[in-house]
Amino acid sequence: MRRMPKKRIVIIGGGFGGVKCARTLRARLRNGDAELVLFNKENHLVFSPLLADAVGSSLSLDDVIVPLRQLLPGVQCRTEEVRGIDLAASRLEFEGHDGLPRSLDYDHVVIACGNISNLNVVPGMADHAFPLKTVGDAAVLRTHILSQMEKAAVCDDPARRRWYLSFNVVGGGYSGVETAGEINDLVRSSLRFYSYIREDDVTVTLIHSRAELLPEISPQLREFARVKMEKAGVTMKLNARVQLATGEGVGLKDGFVPGGTIVCTIGSTIAPVVERLDSPKEKGRLLTGPDMRLQGRANAWALGDCACIINAHDGQPSPPTGQFAERQGRQCAENVVRVLAGEPTRPFSFKVLGQLCSIGGHSAVAEMLGFRLSGFFAWFTWRGVYLFKLPSWSRRVQVGFDWAWLLIFPRDLSCIKTDVTERVSHAHYVPGDYIIKQGEPPSRFYVIEHGEVEIVRTSPEKPDGEAIATLGPGNFFGEQSLINNRPRSASVRARTPLQVVVMGRNVFGTIAKSLAPLREILTAAITRRTAGTWQERPAVLAALRGFSLKEFIEQRRSRC
């Protein structure tokens, strides 16, 4: 039999859908027939349904990720960021390891890059709330919760202590309910180790804009979940739309909920690479044909959260869930194989198997194969199902052991700091280099010695980023996230050759606390920068570029 020439199939995204697609393709196609390349910014698959467990110390962070290279033997795994896809030329562009643009031709491309977190849906949320989308988010949030407990344990002021121990979770979907339940379990089950903290000092509030939690499940199970969580100590704020977030708490239409921790589980947007793609979309999601091919394209496919795929089983668009993404990944791979073999493709069709949600306190709600379950049995089922959904046996054993361990022993309360050994140093950058990237955890403070930087903020309206300010010699940046202990709210990029003084978090913290003038300068800068950024928006920058300095100089007189 004559062998077909080797095809290159590129998969963009290493979530449930992308990984399933790559695994199925590898199983169906021989190495000599197809070269499989998978692009994912992280080198691991995040098992996102377990992120809440990692936050609540029910699982270690390692348990919720699986290295892609070990998971996908025979697939080239690359961590460069895909910048764009030229569908007409069958070529994708990505940023190389050195920051330079590179390209790769393909025979088929599968777009499975999912959604990204977008906290800009509510004013102040990007600056003050914790997202929960990546394992890094889970690590930062867990460390923050445990450090809040440590602070509360030594705080003499009762009001401040209650504020430290107030946790606001925004969003009453699966992620919000599981996160609120896990935080509540972690904090309340650990109180016996904090003798100074009383049970009623702790408040975990779940804020949801609708009248009922978990709209995907039946009314009886919703009610069960609400009652059970309230009994465990979670305060419900239903029909409450969050208007703003500050460092002190969240503002609702009819009141303010104070709290030292805000977790935002709402707000997502499509990935920039999808945004830039010249292909029909429905509410930002790529429109596909029944077989998951992009409309009008023979060799471009889309699946998962970034795609709008009609489910032939019920004629409805597929919901953005992991369960659907996985099924789509498998079927998309089979359709690609059919196209390579010259056979007709099949439409995507899938009947939902069930819904599962943990609500804390060893309790869960589940609807599976027409059965409704709640309580401990549902929780046990939830754990069992997810255990067997984990994509490798080594992970299953590891996670199963962790769960069994925690049924007997208390949760791990160690608060691991990831700070490296610090010093004050100098750093140099060339124009275009990023000194800080939006969303990354804060670690350093910078003072500009020579050169200029621009502050760039990415939003759904401006996926490529918008320059909101320019800073020059004597100015500083990086202070806001360090002081608020929040992920970076904007990127900082060198405009010119740049030299900066770099200060580690602890050095900065020590100086800022002990040197009152610096503290005042930082406070004034934060206030000014959050209130007055309009002054240096691009329109103003463009106007300034058009002006000549000479027009404004008032010539020197002997006495002014």
Add this chain to the structure above:
Amino acid sequence: MKTTDSLYDTSHQFARHPSDFFYVSADGARLDGLITLTDFLRAQGKGVPPETPLALFMTKDPAMLAAMDTVLIASSSSFREHGYKVLPVVVDKASRRIVGIIRVRKLIARILAVVPPPTGLTNRPQMSG
């Protein structure tokens, strides 16, 4: 003014001239500092003796622009970040030979003429509740 002029001399200059700052230069050409009305009042408030030389309470090594700079972005950042109302302009930053000044008011007036501020800043605030 010269760096050796006293607080007493400074008070006379501010009384005689309707200006809110003076250049300070030891040789009459190179910019060594600025003495602003704020610097002067602060020194007075602290009880600085009238014979104290200006060099001790002026703004030393002030932020400045070089006349050859064509981009005004750095100046706008300085106005905003440091709250300066004026910035001296020198021929170049090595010689510091004084050319003149630019004022934030003049710059803002020109910017507002071509760039309207965001609507949130011009609309009347909505009363809640």
